[in-house]
């Protein structure tokens with residue numbers, strides 16, 4: 001695979017993953033590539049985990065700060081968490097072992113809006129970045145780097161880290177070169193300029209990463225596929241949620257509030273989001289575009305069928321099958337797909353300008369429309385806020401969706417008061433469950449409660465929620481957002 005390392009200077013730095021990992025020291029902050037199971041380093045984190053385990057075996061301390069784009073894979077988060085090698089993790093994660101450590105209180109976790117991470121590093125808010133470990137598809141003769149299936153925060157890691165370790169993964173199709181758009185125009189306040197993106201397909205940057213060869217301390221060659229997501233075929237609940245959203249979008253077109261080709265779509269991760277994409281496949285809308293964070297299977301299908309003309313994202317997040325397909329047909333897809341740094345894919349300015357239609361999953365919403373995306377019972381982290389806040393506040397339409405119940409119907413996803421709020425009532429316009437859709441635009445809090453309970457709550461929880469609201473109307477001191485604080489956070493139970 002030598003041909004992927006085309007810079008003679010960097011070819012001399014090729015070594016084993018074991019030797020490269022030994023260059024990372026206890027207490028360092030490490031910026032790793034990786035975003036939803038794509039583009040993460042495949043071998044160095046595993047080798048590092050072995051070094052850490054050996055150090056712990058000798059009674060030596062060895063823990064590092066792990067900064068990424070978003071979630072990664074068992075070979076990165078899972079392996080390092082398992083050996084208790086992570087002191088602090090940021091931003092988004094979804095690994096079960098990592099989650100356990102965080103919730104046990106033995107790992108610190110900072111849950112940051114994905115668009116904020118890079119600028120916080122530049123501002124100096126997060127401390128010093130010691131090492132960057134970044135997967136690339138090739139090192140070009142001039143030392144610039146061809147990104148792989150995610151861009152995430154890699155530009156910032158490469159610019160800011162003292163030392164750089166590169167994994168050159170020859171599994172990726174070399175035709176990836178040219179698909180990325182790495183913006184180098186970001187300045188620090190007060191010198192910032194507008195981000196000149198006015199349609200999802202606009203290119204404003206370089207196709208490769210710039211990289212100071214003097215900072216590169218190791219190059220490791222690998223050949224391994226991304227660890228991708230599995231999607232279950234849309235079930236009845238996901239299909240019902242998707243159906244309500246598609247009907248609503250059609251209604252908005254008929255009312256003249258959306259153009260027939262809609263506006264650029266953003267869709268979150270998971271099966272419900274994928275079901276919405278599948279619904280669009282058979283729906284009436286043509287010439288669709290996306291300005292989103294991750295490209296899932298459903299969106300690739302829309303691109304391949306011609307329903308979607310262009311998609312901008314920061315990562316590909318495909319099933320194994322679709323990843324193989326994209327890797328095979330990269331040359332064909334690269335005119336319709338662009339991957340950008342996450343500070344640009346999720347940039348509030350661009351999202352607001354384009355008028356993005358944002359659709360994200362949630363854990364629960366309360367009867368006034370405050371949304372919890374991250375916590376179980378106010379204290380246990382699930383994954384993190386991801387990009388949902390970047391999009392929700394700035395979108396043309398901000399939609400949140402969930403099945404109306406969780407844990408086999410024993411818990412309601414609509415509650416009197418959310419135990420943790422990621423998206424306030426001010427950022428939430430539409431709530432959808434399989435029961436129906438609550439359009440909250442232009443409604444005052446008491447009106448919102450009526451529509452949310454009526455349209456989105458499961459029938460077995462509706463009477464409990466209605467009873468709470470009725471009593472709050474009588475007993476609450478304030479009647480703007482009526483609440484009974486001594487019982488607002490209590491778990492509610494279904495009525496059979």
Ligand code: 0RQ
Pocket residue numbers: 036070092267268269270271272293294360361362363364373374376382383384385386387388405406407411412413
């Ligand atoms: O737990 O796995 O232990 O059974 O939460 O729930 O139903 O599988 O739903 O995969 O769509 O995830 C909000 C977590 C939804 C996700 C969230 C439990 C449930 C299960 C997962 P188990 P489901 P999904 C941009 C958008 C934040 C980031 C974001 C998320 C687990 O969408 O992380 O939006 N969002 N990014 O049982 C108790 C409830 C529950 C509940 C669900 N009401 N009470 N438990 N669960 N509802 C893209 C990116 O940022 C990458």
